[in-house]
Amino acid sequence: MATVARVLLDSPLPQLDRLFDYAIPAKFEGVARPGVRVKAPLRSAGRMVEGWLVELGEAEPGGRPLSELAEVVSPIELLPRRLYELARAVADRAAGSANDVLRLAVPKRMVRAEKAWLASDPPAAPGVSADAAATAAGILSTYPGLADAALAGERLAVDAPPHPAAGELRGAWADLAAALAVQTLASGRSALIVVPDHRDQTQVLEALAACVPDDAVVRDDARRSGPERFSSYLRLLRDVPCIVVGNRSTVYAPAHDVGLVLIWDDGDPLLAEPLSPGVHARDAALVRQGVESSALVFLGHTRTTDVERLVQIGFVRALPAARRPSPKVVLSATHEAESRGARVPSSAFAAAREALQHGPVLVQVARPGYSPVLVCAECRTPARCRHCSGPLRARRAGAVPDCGWCGRSAPGWSCANCSATSFRMASSGSERTADELGRAFPGVRVIVADGDHPVASVDDRPALVIATRGAEPHAAGGYRAVILLDGDKMLMAEQLRIGESCLRWWSNAAVLAAPGSPVHLVGVTGPVARALATWNHAAYARQELADRAPLQMPPTVRVASVEGTAPVVDEALRELRATVPALDATAVLGPVPQGEGMVRALVRVDYAHGRAVAEQLRSSVVAAAVSGRRRGPRSTPRTTLKVRLDVPELDL
Known part of the structure; x- marks a missing residue:
């Protein structure tokens, strides 16, 4: 044969x-x-x-x-066969193609790097010194049972230590992640640490540098050159264990005998894959753990509803620390004697003034720029660009506004609603906040940290650090006070998970405070504020799940998006109902028009029927592609149906 x-x-x-x-x-x-x-x-x-x-x-x-x-x-x-099986399993779960997953996992081939790899000798198995092993064991001992559970291949949800590492410009969570990886490497197996961005990656690499030799750690991220990425990928193919630290695609790294996959801060949107088939790193890690039986650890300062759902059904075990430390959170509100429009209440102002005598103070704001939102001074209608209808913004006081979309300036602007020619600043960005607080605290250094002004760290001298959410630099010894502004505006966003997101933004800033230093959350009350003040994120996630379950909102159900021309979508939904009779009349929302002759529908399905729904929707995609083929000697298919599973928001 x-x-x-x-x-x-x-x-x-x-x-x-x-x-x-x-x-x-x-x-x-x-x-x-x-x-x-x-x-x-x-x-x-x-x-x-x-x-x-x-x-x-x-x-x-x-x-x-x-x-x-x-x-x-x-x-x-x-x-490797293990990578193909993982890609196939991930694609089948998401009604996608295995090739789409492999494009994320395997970097582009580089011939010169390949020749160098063929000519090189295999690396020696990395060792872990007795001192490094003892240090890792000491860190893991703060979580009773964590070391044994990780070695046994359990699925765990772990609340990260909410404070900076002693004497280091990194969070204590990075030391915990490094300790788990070192323990795994010492057992002769590989560890994958998946983080959202380069700032988190740098912290983990710094923590590992003090524990294991450089050749035991493989850095995996898109900021490296093509030859560097391909060389790192070739290193993973060796039958030698290692520790891999990288972004969301690292979850597919074909390292030798993986014993641990750790996902840091799974609520960060950077871990959601935008490319087809759009599988979140958290879901890919769950699939991988089922294929390889490695340990899976979700580590974060907050608990997402996705992970809490897994905890509630017993699929993931929550493992608390021996002690439950928390930042000193103060809910600051405007007093009666103060102006209702006061942005910084007297209590937070006094805390900042006291803290500036000892070191830096962090002030978190919602948006970058000077004034990201302008409105008409007469009727309060948002100021819009006459060319593209984009929002107008001010870059500094007294400047001519420009458009946030097309960049055109808007001299001689007039309101489309009342024809008034004057506007007012409706919000304060990082630069305007820096101006205001700089005048309130004369002689104090003011540092702006946002997308346009990235700052990795600051020293321990007194300074006001004005940072947008997610751009907060680390401070030597921690901040002497943290003030969280614009919380009420952040919560006003029309998103299903806005409460989760705000709690994550505020918590990630609060843990940058030095032990015992105050964290002031300004102008926010309600469940999210209470969760931050009590540092009980799991309870908030449980309540969110309870509130969403009667409404069939994710993640209590899986949601699939089906988009295409109206006849194709209707046919796909008809076939789906015939194949999966468990779908009730309320399972499908839409279809609704999306423009250019396209419509979109959302399908809500229980997790028990997720596999059947994915298989049937994939069949519809294939059928639509085949039937959409044009006639002719060099015919090419048209994409008439797009499917995406596990949509995080019910947004038609």
């Missing part, structure tokens, strides 16, 4: 998301091995396409003659 190569073609066409059999020419025998990159003819299109040789098999007896492989692009087995 002849041996055939089963190839996954690298094509965006959904109908090609399966293995195709190809004959192996004699010249490729011994070279065409599972995992190598190949080129093969695509008979229907009359062209060569690249693909992955996934496995070798036997030809079916009596079958038609097979096309032959045209080329073996690289002799290196770049696609």
